Amino acid sequence: MWLMLAQDNDVEARWIAAGLRARSTRPVALVTAAMLVHDCRWEHRVGAAGASSRLVLGDGTVLDSATVDGVVNRLCWLGADGFAGASARDREYATGELNALGLSWLTSLGGRVVNRPAGNGLAGSWRRMAEWRGLARGVGLPAVPYDSDQPEMATGGTDRVVLVLDGEVIEGGGPAAPGPGLTPADRGALVALQRASGLDLLDVHLGAGERLALRSASFLPAMSRFGDAGLDALQRALTRRGAGR
Amino acid sequence: MIVLAGIPSEPPLARVADELSGRGLPFVWFDQRRAADSACAFRLDDQGLHGTLRAGDRSVRLEDVAAVYWRLMDDRLLPELKGLPADAPQRARCRSLHDAFMSWTSLTPARVVNRAAAMASNSSKPYQAQLIQAVGFDVPETLVTNDPDLVREFVASHGRVVYKSISGTRSIVEEVDDDALARLDDVRWCPVQ
Numbered sequence: 001m002w003l004m005l006a007q008d009n010d011v012e013a014r015w016i017a018a019g020l021r022a023r024s025t026r027p028v029a030l031v032t033a034a035m036l037v038h039d040c041r042w043e044h045r046v047g048a049a050g051a052s053s054r055l056v057l058g059d060g061t062v063l064d065s066a067t068v069d070g071v072v073n074r075l076c077w078l079g080a081d082g083f084a085g086a087s088a089r090d091r092e093y094a095t096g097e098l099n100a101l102g103l104s105w106l107t108s109l110g111g112r113v114v115n116r117p118a119g120n121g122l123a124g125s126w127r128r129m130a131e132w133r134g135l136a137r138g139v140g141l142p143a144v145p146y147d148s149d150q151p152e153m154a155t156g157g158t159d160r161v162v163l164v165l166d167g168e169v170i171e172g173g174g175p176a177a178p179g180p181g182l183t184p185a186d187r188g189a190l191v192a193l194q195r196a197s198g199l200d201l202l203d204v205h206l207g208a209g210e211r212l213a214l215r216s217a218s219f220l221p222a223m224s225r226f227g228d229a230g231l232d233a234l235q236r237a238l239t240r241r242g243a244g245r
Numbered sequence: 246m247i248v249l250a251g252i253p254s255e256p257p258l259a260r261v262a263d264e265l266s267g268r269g270l271p272f273v274w275f276d277q278r279r280a281a282d283s284a285c286a287f288r289l290d291d292q293g294l295h296g297t298l299r300a301g302d303r304s305v306r307l308e309d310v311a312a313v314y315w316r317l318m319d320d321r322l323l324p325e326l327k328g329l330p331a332d333a334p335q336r337a338r339c340r341s342l343h344d345a346f347m348s349w350t351s352l353t354p355a356r357v358v359n360r361a362a363a364m365a366s367n368s369s370k371p372y373q374a375q376l377i378q379a380v381g382f383d384v385p386e387t388l389v390t391n392d393p394d395l396v397r398e399f400v401a402s403h404g405r406v407v408y409k410s411i412s413g414t415r416s417i418v419e420e421v422d423d424d425a426l427a428r429l430d431d432v433r434w435c436p437v438q
Binding site for chain 2: 044048093094104107108131147149
């Protein structure tokens with residue numbers, strides 16, 4: 001079984017799940033944050049035998065760590081806003097509890113997950129724009145200057161968006177703009193950025209200018225921008241993960 | 246130059262400040278209680294990472310900072326902001342200050358004790374247990390569930406069992422006793438460790 005995990009309003013996730021279903025005979029379950037919070041029987045164990053889990057969703061779908069062999073993870077948080085009868089303080093506490101559980105559960109699924117969670121983000125390490133630019137510079141990918149007094153000025157003007165997945169660079173994300181194509185060195189630096197980030201999948205927003213330079217990056221790529229090329233790459237990534245078990 | 250960040254009267258920070266003073270080592274405060282009178286600004290460009298930290302009338306160049314020891318409290322809960330609405334300009338400025346400081350600590354080559362990413366595992370006990378186990382330590386048998394029947398089975402199987410928060414908040418450890426078992430149906434609302 002493949003899982004597509006996402007926030008409730010993530011339309012990209014629905015598009016990805018439909019695309020994966022069209023490409024595989026495996027069942028593909030789209031599981032949202034609200035389902036995990038309000039409509040799920042949780043059983044998560046950690047101990048001498050390692051970590052395991054068995055979740056039963058309200059519709060009867062069983063998410064067993066022994067049978068899940070691929071996960072596309074776009075789950076950013078598990079919120080307790082739906083606990084309308086609780087105080088704001090208790091809802092905040094419950095949100096912390098749910099995220100702590102989600103982090104442990106996703107971690108227990110190990111390398112089957114695209115993108116694996118980190119302590120500072122269920123869908124992988126969350127970074128401020130300054131951190132993305134620092135990381136890029138650290139791996140040899142030019143980055144647009146960052147000024148903490150004017151951080152909002154740095155977001156505009158993206159000329160190109162590329163997808164990087166498991167060491168593969170996929171173009172075609174637009175917005176279209178004339179300019180130089182990606183050189184092998186550019187591609188190498190983008191792959192180095194992906195690996196240094198700890199993410200398996202990210203999109204990178206580049207400003208073309210005189211030279212290609214990173215403006216920002218995200219662990220929640222707009223996959224539909226990349227059409228079949230992105231879905232095909234994602235299917236290959238999930239298939240590799242299933243085969244590696 | 247060393248930066249101490251947090252509430253200066255907090256005992257661990259105060260002790261470090263005393264020790265630094267005793268050794269004659271230069272340090273500057275990022276004092277959360279004086280956030281309104283502080284500033285942190287930096288730029289990352291082809292010349293590297295550079296900027297200024299200002300506390301009152303004292304400023305230091307960030308590129309001169311060799312080490313940071315920080316114990317920041319949640320800036321939303323600072324006494325100076327108590328009673329202010331969520332969209333108050335003072336809150337926005339305070340948040341922006343902390344955001345800039347935290348961004349800088351994640352980028353600086355200075356020794357930072359500890360970088361935020363390294364401390365993030367504190368937010369989840371079972372996650373941290375998996376990290377601990379992965380490096381070879383034993384961890385206690387743990388169940389996180391919202392199913393009372395699974396809890397009863399777990400207690401029957403292990404005998405003495407404790408429950409506590411999954412996260413790092415309200416982390417009060419209690420032994421599962423008859424009173425706790427009588428309230429067990431409450432776990433249906435939210436999974437419990």
